Amino acid sequence: xxxxxxxxxxxxxxxxxxxxxxxxxxxxxxxxxxxxxxxxxxxxxxxxxxxxxxxxxxxxxxxxxxxxxxxxxxxxxxxxxxxxxxxxxxxxxxxxxxxxxxxxxxxxxxxxxxxxxxxxxxxxxxxxxxxxxxxxxxxxxxxxxxxxxxxxxxxxxxxxxxxxxxxxxxxxxxxxxxxxxxxxxxxxxxxxxxxxxxxxxxxxxxxxxxxxxxxxxxxxxxxxxxxxxxxxxxxxxxxxxxxxxxxxxxxxxxxxxxxxxxxxxxxxxxxxxxxxxxxxxxxxxxxxxxxxxxxxxxxxxxxxxxxxxxxxxxxxxxxxxxxxx
Numbered sequence: 001x002x003x004x005x006x007x008x009x010x011x012x013x014x015x016x017x018x019x020x021x022x023x024x025x026x027x028x029x030x031x032x033x034x035x036x037x038x039x040x041x042x043x044x045x046x047x048x049x050x051x052x053x054x055x056x057x058x059x060x061x062x063x064x065x066x067x068x069x070x071x072x073x074x075x076x077x078x079x080x081x082x083x084x085x086x087x088x089x090x091x092x093x094x095x096x097x098x099x100x101x102x103x104x105x106x107x108x109x110x111x112x113x114x115x116x117x118x119x120x121x122x123x124x125x126x127x128x129x130x131x132x133x134x135x136x137x138x139x140x141x142x143x144x145x146x147x148x149x150x151x152x153x154x155x156x157x158x159x160x161x162x163x164x165x166x167x168x169x170x171x172x173x174x175x176x177x178x179x180x181x182x183x184x185x186x187x188x189x190x191x192x193x194x195x196x197x198x199x200x201x202x203x204x205x206x207x208x209x210x211x212x213x214x215x216x217x218x219x220x221x222x223x224x225x226x227x228x229x230x231x232x233x234x235x236x237x238x239x240x241x242x243x244x245x246x247x248x249x250x251x252x253x254x255x256x257x258x259x260x261x262x263x264x265x266x267x268x269x270x271x272x273x274x275x276x277x278x279x280x281x282x283x284x285x286x287x288x289x290x291x292x293x294x295x296x297x298x299x300x301x302x303x304x305x306x307x308x309x310x311x312x313x314x315x316x317x318x319x320x321x322x323x324x325x
Contacts, residue, residue, distance in 0.1 A: 024049045026069060026077075028084070029320065038320060044084045048072045051105070057112040057306075070105040074120050074130065090120075090130055109164045113171040121160035127177055129189065155195070157181040162209045167217045178207035178222055186235065198235045211255045215262035223252045230255055230267050232279060243282040247275060247289055254302035260309040268299035274314050274323065293323055 024046040029038045048071040056066040065079040066087065076087040103124035111117035116132045156179035166174040166186075173189040182201035198220065201207060205224040213219035219242070220233045230245040230252055250270030258264040263280040275289035297316035305311035312323040 026050055026053060026084075028067075028079075031322065038322070042079075042083050044077070046071060046075075052107045054108070054110055056115050057110045058115055059307075063115060068108060068110070068118060070108045070120060072104055074105060074108060074118065076132065088132070106160060107162045109175070111165045111172065111175075112167070113165075117165075117172075119163045119165060119175055121155070121163040121177060121179075123159040125156050125158060125160060125179070127155040127160055127163055127175075127187075129175075155179065155185060155187070156183065158206075161207060164210055164212055166212050167214070171217075176210055176212070176220065178210045180206040182207060182224075184210060184220070184222055184233070196238065198238045199231070199233055199241075200239060209255060211257055211265075213257050213262060213265075214259045215257075219257075219262070221255045221257065221265060223255065226251045228252060228269070230265075232265075232282065243279065243284075243286050245275075245277055245286060245289075248273060250298070253298070253300045256302050256304040256312070258304055258309065259306045266302060266304060266312055268295075268302040268314060270298040272296070272298055272316065274299055274302060274312065276325065291325070295319075295321065 025043050026046060027040050027043040029040050031037075032039050046069065050069040050071050052070045054068050056063055056068075067077050067079065067084070069075050069077070074090040076090075077084045078087040103122045106121045106123060108118055108120040111119070118130045118132060119127060120130070121127050155177045158180035160177050160179040163175060163177045165171065166176060168174045174186065175189075176184060176186050176198070178184045182204035183197050184199040184207060186196040186198050199222065201224060205227065207222055208225045210220060210222040213221070218234055218236050220235055221230055222233070223230045228246065228248045228251060232242045232245070233240070234242045245267060248267065248269045248271050252267055252269040254268045256266045258266070263278055264276060265279065266274060266276050268274045272295045274293045274295065276291040277286055278290045279286060295314060295316045296319060299314050299316045301315035303313045305313065310325045312325060314321050314323060
């Protein structure tokens, strides 16, 4: 994840499992312009491997420099003088009455319009939206911490694999989820008594990840587990696929829309390929990508830089690379 904090525009955060199986690590690295290399600025261990990491989307430098991780729970970390300090621990509240531990989390997303909102997805079929008040306790929700549960809802019939806020209608209240039941669903924080199914896989294949277009807010990309195909949807026409991207020769692992263009998306997968597609003529079939890069191994993470839109970060094996588009 590339930082959106203006003062840290060259910083990237990644999680990795080192050679020692029990040692899990999150590293923050920075591109040194003077030497043209990525340099680790700080790192900190985790009890469990992180499946998602992300800086607070604070382009105006209003909030402290925070980052979040999910694994067994949602954790917030505060960067102070270049070092990461624990800030808050938020367990999934669904099963806290029956156990001291909540259900494992699968992903999370910061709300870019209201950065104090964080949505998390869980294997227990729920999603939880936390309202984080930086630096002060604003709720009495147990366990005591500087956060309160804004709402929790049963989102799917099976584990929820991913969640992401949309910028539709101002970007504050809408988010989408995908899960192991093969569906993609839209929610509105103001009307959580129902959801809208925007896509259902005909074979009920488990949907793994989703990503909203940063410019055309009705376009949604997603892919299924072990699938070599990425589907592009226009949610104004629910359950209809706008186009399919099919050039990968192995399972897709990541998708990232361009932050500056409504027509471009990058996909990456087990075939070691990172592919950039031009969708400006959709719904006409998109046969081939316009750019391709072959990495030194299976690409498992991809992120398109929000500040430097000509940067794409990919991870493979034990390597982080920055690609210049």
